[in-house]
Amino acid sequence: MHEYSERTRRPDDHPGHRPLPAGCFRVQRPIRFSHCDPAGIVYFPVYFDMFNGAVEDWFTQGLDIDYATMILQRRLGLPIVHAECDFVIPSRMGDTLTLGVLLERLGRSSLKLRINGEHEGQVRLSGSLTVVTTSLDDFAAVPIPDDIRAAMKRYQAGCEG
Amino acid sequence: MHEYSERTRRPDDHPGHRPLPAGCFRVQRPIRFSHCDPAGIVYFPVYFDMFNGAVEDWFTQGLDIDYATMILQRRLGLPIVHAECDFVIPSRMGDTLTLGVLLERLGRSSLKLRINGEHEGQVRLSGSLTVVTTSLDDFAAVPIPDDIRAAMKRYQAGCEG
Amino acid sequence: MHEYSERTRRPDDHPGHRPLPAGCFRVQRPIRFSHCDPAGIVYFPVYFDMFNGAVEDWFTQGLDIDYATMILQRRLGLPIVHAECDFVIPSRMGDTLTLGVLLERLGRSSLKLRINGEHEGQVRLSGSLTVVTTSLDDFAAVPIPDDIRAAMKRYQAGCEG
């Protein structure tokens, strides 16, 4: 499957669009009929929805911090303050996309996650989400709780190791 | 309604987050129950879906180029190759958001649109979409057709005038 | 635009699929790119999402009971316990669908709404939602509050009058 525009978007224009380290958490997502638009390719906001689901799975499976418990019991909110994505190669119904998560920056009460969509070793899309940890009671920023920070640091070490 | 985090996101950190020029095309969108998540605020991928709808309305109403005809009859595709957004202030059910469209860059076969979400004169979110004009028959990039380019240039002039 | 299958779905098979009374509340919805699937027609769950939005507008504009206030301030929940729809004629990007709301049944703590999607006087889809009024604090059914019931009775009278 070719790129949207070979002239304007060559792989070497995007040095960051390399597959993530092998140690990163990855989930697979089937591309469904419902994800695709009348042009037959995934409608781009669907990718951001997939990113959010990948982050859920990363917490629960990758960090061993149950996402639902964190939101519903601990009342920790994770609003997105910035999201972006380069869409390099379109995907179609029947494809399986592998989403990988890299923790690019770990701040006091925010983190930045890079999320790549890969298919057969090729980066089809590369985005990031910047998340602020907040209290769901007053929506004010709160420091990342110690257990979650520790799990994230372990993840970072394992990802790159 | 306060910002996600006053300390990390002050208005003066985002000099670009000023209301768009008065001449820009704007559409209003009610924030619905279905747009909101369990935290009661708009789920961020919904904004990107709203951006796409605002671009449709901008073509049809702002440029007088019927969007559906452009896609279905002229077979011109508009895949998004880059999308991004700063989410500054959350919105809730019952709010009405005004989305404005600024044509930031007009290339040979691509364009970059800034889209702001405003509420009572305040910028709640500010994003951009980079679009490549393609043929829906082979997905190759094609130059922006002359009539569309002319309409876009008129829009740019009117927006800033 | 022809029906999905002339032999299995003729208008006279659906005697209920007549346009709603002229007095019913109606809203218009543009069919957007994002509503359509790779076959170029509206993806059916989107219609149920549109139904929910039409019900919101019906409360706020048709009954003069502000929907957001009802949910967020009065803490009245409106879970759907049954939804159904006949999809008679598909719609495509660029169409404008008119959604009309008929209050078919008004119970003690539930109501049934018929919602038709019409295009140039023709019924393209006809569905219904059965809603239970609940307390958002404990999710138990509660009687429809008096002011809302009164507004609904006035609506019923006006719709059929």
Added chain:
Amino acid sequence: MHEYSERTRRPDDHPGHRPLPAGCFRVQRPIRFSHCDPAGIVYFPVYFDMFNGAVEDWFTQGLDIDYATMILQRRLGLPIVHAECDFVIPSRMGDTLTLGVLLERLGRSSLKLRINGEHEGQVRLSGSLTVVTTSLDDFAAVPIPDDIRAAMKRYQAGCEG
């Protein structure tokens, strides 16, 4: 988790809402943050979207008829002409829902699928989709192709056996 309304919706009011036969195809779906509304429960149109995904998986994994190939290569369309669902017990983020598929009726160019959502042996929702097989070239109904019909008959036998 209690039902929406114990008085109006008791299990014995819904004799059809028993778990599907053990031989039926089933898929598991995590309930995500993005599926839930400000009341904290799954927004009902999401279930219909999940139904469509379950049908995709049923074709590909349950019938061994690759869904994407059927749509994209064989150009067989599967528009939904009727959809309905009883929502008995709400689901929340962190739950895992099991969706099962029963082929209730196999016609000449249409089929009716019952789809139940089960959680720990309890039926939380029970719906159906009526699908017409059409040509994606002219949207006219076509008989269910022989290989697909044979696979469906085998499925029916195995499901109930």
